[in-house]
Amino acid sequence: MALDIGAVREQFPALALTHNGVPRIYLDNPAGTQVPRTVLDRMMQALVEFNANMGGNFHTSRLATETSAEAHRAMADFFNASNEREVVFGANMTTLTFMMTRVLAGRFEAGDEIILTQMEHDGNASPWRIMAEERGLVVKRLDFDPTTYEIDVARLDEIITPRTKFAAINYSSNILGTINNVKAMCERYRAAGVLTYVDAVQFAPHGAIDVQELGCDFLVASAYKFYGPHQGILWGREELLSTLPAWKLRVVKDVPPGRYETGTQSLEGQAGTIGAIEYMQWVGRTMGAEFVPTKPGLSDRTRAVHAGLLAMAEYDRGLSRHLIDGLQRIGGLEIRGITNPERFQHRVPTVSVTKSDLDPAELATFLDQHGVYVWNGHSYGIDVIERLGLQDRGGVLRIGPTHYNTTAELDVALNLIEDFVKGRVRPD
Numbered sequence: 001m002a003l004d005i006g007a008v009r010e011q012f013p014a015l016a017l018t019h020n021g022v023p024r025i026y027l028d029n030p031a032g033t034q035v036p037r038t039v040l041d042r043m044m045q046a047l048v049e050f051n052a053n054m055g056g057n058f059h060t061s062r063l064a065t066e067t068s069a070e071a072h073r074a075m076a077d078f079f080n081a082s083n084e085r086e087v088v089f090g091a092n093m094t095t096l097t098f099m100m101t102r103v104l105a106g107r108f109e110a111g112d113e114i115i116l117t118q119m120e121h122d123g124n125a126s127p128w129r130i131m132a133e134e135r136g137l138v139v140k141r142l143d144f145d146p147t148t149y150e151i152d153v154a155r156l157d158e159i160i161t162p163r164t165k166f167a168a169i170n171y172s173s174n175i176l177g178t179i180n181n182v183k184a185m186c187e188r189y190r191a192a193g194v195l196t197y198v199d200a201v202q203f204a205p206h207g208a209i210d211v212q213e214l215g216c217d218f219l220v221a222s223a224y225k226f227y228g229p230h231q232g233i234l235w236g237r238e239e240l241l242s243t244l245p246a247w248k249l250r251v252v253k254d255v256p257p258g259r260y261e262t263g264t265q266s267l268e269g270q271a272g273t274i275g276a277i278e279y280m281q282w283v284g285r286t287m288g289a290e291f292v293p294t295k296p297g298l299s300d301r302t303r304a305v306h307a308g309l310l311a312m313a314e315y316d317r318g319l320s321r322h323l324i325d326g327l328q329r330i331g332g333l334e335i336r337g338i339t340n341p342e343r344f345q346h347r348v349p350t351v352s353v354t355k356s357d358l359d360p361a362e363l364a365t366f367l368d369q370h371g372v373y374v375w376n377g378h379s380y381g382i383d384v385i386e387r388l389g390l391q392d393r394g395g396v397l398r399i400g401p402t403h404y405n406t407t408a409e410l411d412v413a414l415n416l417i418e419d420f421v422k423g424r425v426r427p428d
């Protein structure tokens, strides 16, 4: 059964808003998605009914504590983690990653090597680079092919050495849209005794994540990219989170995940994250029957959430096709990502384009005047932009639909882009 787009859109109040009298078209989803009612309800409930700090011996504090515990369980199911002690909440992916550089740095000695893919968002590059500088580590890059926009995992055999100790892996690029073969990379790294840290921020809204299947050591995501509130989440293997050092206050119990959740956590953020999981469960239960995973041992919630995400991913591939076909029809635009429909399993619907005489900022400004929201520039994916030689050309125009967008919305954007690139119009 295909996604019921009407039912989906009804869940998101922001989709009904207008911009100067025309419907808003949100194609800025790689930078942050809109939220469904379940998220708003959960956040409102937390802030109205039990806005208390956690851990107290009174009614509202107990409710807050239980909500936080449920948020950890919900995210454990989202990731198919072994248990909720493997789930650490934090401000956002970048802050959690900086914390993890401090946690891990002591394991490495001068001359050790770390490998980053060339597709990293800077949130999974600069923290490790800074750690490497401080510890005297060598930073190597796993490049992507700038014509296919994919990474050849076999190249790892040339790059990994006995000194390789750590690898940062991009699950899906926020510029190219490529989905990397994380499982194959983790297999090679694991065989070489290399710790792996996966940035799943862009993949999480577009596919089912199974950390046990991937075989990684750490994985990070941000709820605001998967229909939730501004909230970062880290998954780590329990044996690592129990034994690695933690920079914690004396009064905090020395057990995961609390030893890494410093200071007062965002109760409303965790409550809203439960709401995002509930939304995905709803999609799975009402529209995802054919996508329910059959793997034994999954919880009912994991099955429902993953079915929802897989139903969304199939719909996303239709959006990719429509958008890429339309951009190709306009002509003269270079699509910086996979365009072969047979390889759409290897991309999310984020599509970046360039044209030699086109200023992406001007085009984004023009689209905004018509209620179409897109990003331009590097979107912090600076390693990708530099690899493509686009840093002095204003980066890319990034069109980022997700499962609540329609092909009709894409047509509005495509018509405007065509008018602009053919010089029929200019921003006011």
Ligand SMILES: Cc1ncc(COP(=O)(O)O)c(C=O)c1O
Binding pocket: 030, 031, 091, 092, 093, 094, 095, 121, 123, 124, 172, 173, 174, 199, 201, 202, 221, 222, 231, 232, 380
């Ligand atoms: C791939 C990727 N990684 C990391 C981040 C940073 O996430 P956060 O804003 O939660 O720090 C982003 C944000 O756009 C991203 O797209």
